[in-house]
Amino acid sequence: MSAIMLQGTGSDVGKSVLVAGLCRALVRRGYRVRPFKPQNMSNNAAVTADGGEIGRAQALQAIACGVAPHTDMNPVLLKPQADRTSQLIVHGQVRGTLGSGNFRAARGQLLGAVLESYERLQAQCDIVVVEGAGSPAEINLRAGDIANMGFARAAGVPVVLVGDIDRGGVIAAVVGTRTVIDPEDAAMIRGFLINKFRGDPALFTEGYHQIEALSGWPGMGVVPWLDMVARLPSEDAVVLEKRSFSTDAPxxxxxxxxxxxxxxxxxxxxxxxxxxxxxxxxxxxxxxxxxxxxxxxxxxxxxxxxxxxxxxxxxxxxxxxxxxxxxxxxxxxxxxxxxxxxxxxxxxxxxxxxxxxxxxxxxxxxxxxxxxxxxxxxxxxxxxxxxxxxxxxxxxxxxxxxxxxxxxxxxxxxxxxxxxxxxxxxxxxxxxxxxxxxxxxxxxGQSAGEDYDRSVEDALDQIATSLEVHADIAAMVALAKG
Incomplete structure (x- = not known):
């Protein structure tokens, strides 16, 4: 009964894709794998086999594991419906609404439901791959947290921190996370991954070692920019601001x-x-x-x-x-x-x-x-x-x-x-x-006839292959197994 958790230095650093790719890579190594995200916030959701709903990313990660999506994979889902109000989904079903005024108190009470789902998943597999939400560096949100370190410490799950080099400032993002979080939280982090690197990774060798020296965490790889990610269903609306489109299609x-x-x-x-x-x-x-x-x-x-x-x-x-x-x-x-x-x-x-x-x-x-x-x-x-x-x-x-x-x-x-x-x-x-x-x-017009599901499967395989080359999966498995 093993697990590893990927948390990020911020939102949209690529945690969801890396979890999906890691799930597929572990399945290809013969492990029974399940994805898990304690708390998600998204209006992109999927219907599960047990008649509930979870975040779209966890449904994709289930596909990467070769299993049907289940509500235990995302026990708490918040679906924003106004600037200060979200619909609360617990174990796949509507539980009511949360406002900004009662959000922190209410989420802390949901840790029990989160751990119930996690324990059920553990009983089904060899490794659970957990995805955090946002960043543990948001220390103003630490009290009552169930999405990042609150869960990791309650469940005893080791963490790998993901930094996005494409947005710049990744050294400060990783080392700064180490600086601002609680020492007991920092002790849960056992390594870091650099994601979305463009160009020759040798150019980042010095920066990589500086992060290791300043944070005290070992590096677990530099993952290149993955073009095939564009072929995967997306969950985060931030991608709508970045999407580019053809200008010559009829x-x-x-x-x-x-x-x-x-x-x-x-x-x-x-x-x-x-x-x-x-x-x-x-x-x-x-x-x-x-x-x-x-x-x-x-x-x-x-x-x-x-x-x-x-x-x-x-x-x-x-x-x-x-x-x-x-x-x-x-x-x-x-x-x-x-x-x-x-x-x-x-x-x-x-x-x-x-x-x-x-x-x-x-x-x-x-x-x-x-x-x-x-x-x-x-x-x-x-x-x-x-x-x-x-x-x-x-x-x-x-x-x-x-x-x-x-x-x-x-x-x-x-x-x-x-x-x-x-x-x-x-x-x-x-x-x-x-x-x-x-x-x-x-x-x-006319369709090219490409099979969308096959396209998604191929993209997951390509991401897993890239992780096999550029990330230390063996070290992550060792962490997961304790």
């Missing part, structure tokens, strides 16, 4: 980046298509008039995001696009926004409220406490697909008589009378090659 697909955008990895399979110019439209940018398709993505707070659509003028852009004959697809919260109204009489997303939608589908949505979490298979656009539902609310209206999909015998979504506006509650549609091809053909 088919423009535009997606507004809503303030509470969720499950935006729905669009990742479109990156496989050389004919698609996928453009994520940020605040202050108009939706391009040349778009063949506008996708309104999922949202953790569809009423607030509908208001944001209006504030950005995107509602005008979408309606103008439709008048010009363009196609629109709404997924989950985006589907709700395509209707006439969204009502929240029970105050699910905040104070009870209602808002007018885009009015492109003759449907209305009423939000409710009941949350649908379900893996599904179905047929849409004359193609088979698989995906998952994750939503709160029910949508009804005349356009539902023309469902977007059939999930067995059950209808899903709606299509407008003119056939150019579609909405669905199903996430993950584009991962199915046949449906992706049907959608692109309907827009005058």
């Amino acid at each position: 088919l423009v697909v535009a997606c507004p980046v809503l303030p509470r955008i969720s499950n935006f990895d729905d669009l990742d399979p479109l990156k496989l298509e050389p004919s698609v110019d996928l453009r994520m439209i940020g605040p202050g940018q108009p939706i391009p008039a040349e778009a063949a398709l506008i996708i309104i993505p999922g949202s953790k707070a569809s009423i607030a995001d509908m208001r944001a659509m209006g504030a950005q003028g995107w509602d005008i852009d979408v309606r103008a696009h439709h008048r010009r004959g363009g196609a629109v697809l709404g997924i989950c919260g985006g589907y709700q926004m395509l209707g006439r109204t969204i009502r929240d009489p029970e105050g699910i997303e905040g104070p009870p409220a209602a808002v007018d939608g885009l009015g492109l589908l003759d449907v209305e949505t009423v939000l409710s406490n009941a949350k649908t979490l379900d893996a599904v298979r179905g047929r849409a656009l004359e193609a088979d697909f698989r995906g998952y539902e994750m939503h709160m609310g029910r949508t009804n209206g005349p356009d539902c008589a023309r469902p977007f999909a059939l999930l067995g015998e059950r209808p899903d979504g709606a299509i407008s009378r003119d056939g150019r506006v579609m909405g669905s509650y199903v996430h993950g549609l584009f991962a199915s090659t046949g449906l992706r091809d049907a959608l692109l053909r309907g827009l005058g």
Whole structure:
């Protein structure tokens, strides 16, 4: 019953990818492996085999381990739905909401639930690979911590600290972490990894040894910049600010980046298509008039995001696009926004409220406490697909008589009378090659036919191979085994 934990000098240093790659590398060495993240904060989530939800990164890490995602892999998930409020998910199910005022006290009470999940995973495998959240250097958050050192010390799990050299200042980041954290916390860290190195690693030899001397921790490798990471589903919305897109592909697909955008990895399979110019439209940018398709993505707070659509003028852009004959697809919260109204009489997303939608589908949505979490298979656009539902609310209206999909015998979504506006509650549609091809053909394009799941598996294998070369996996296994 062994474990090792990767923590970071900051957010977005590559912990999730390194955990996934390490999981795959250990599986290839013959170990039974499980991923674990005590506490996650993300609006990108996945449905699990036991009927709950976890962070998207832990679902990817489960794939790297060759096992089905389970709620024990991420026992506490916070899903931000306002600037100071998050939905609290414990063991895969909604437990209520947390505000900034009660966050610290409440999370400390969740350590028991975290350790229960961790112990169950330990009983199933040889090694648990644990991912921290944010950074242990955020010492203002140390009291009541369950995501980093609070968990590591409670469970007795050794830590490897990950620093991101691409953002600069990595020597200060690693050594500074050693300086500011509690000595007993620092004793849990047994080594460091440098991630995202570009160029000749020999140029960093002196800096690497300086970190060892100043921190007292041994180095465990310098991992190069991994281009294949772009082929993996992403969890952190920060990547939306960094994503670059093709400018010469003939088919423009535009997606507004809503303030509470969720499950935006729905669009990742479109990156496989050389004919698609996928453009994520940020605040202050108009939706391009040349778009063949506008996708309104999922949202953790569809009423607030509908208001944001209006504030950005995107509602005008979408309606103008439709008048010009363009196609629109709404997924989950985006589907709700395509209707006439969204009502929240029970105050699910905040104070009870209602808002007018885009009015492109003759449907209305009423939000409710009941949350649908379900893996599904179905047929849409004359193609088979698989995906998952994750939503709160029910949508009804005349356009539902023309469902977007059939999930067995059950209808899903709606299509407008003119056939150019579609909405669905199903996430993950584009991962199915046949449906992706049907959608692109309907827009005058064509799919390259690449298997998205195979692409993800290949990327995980490539990352594991890179870690075998550039990281001291044997030393990490020795640490894990104590």
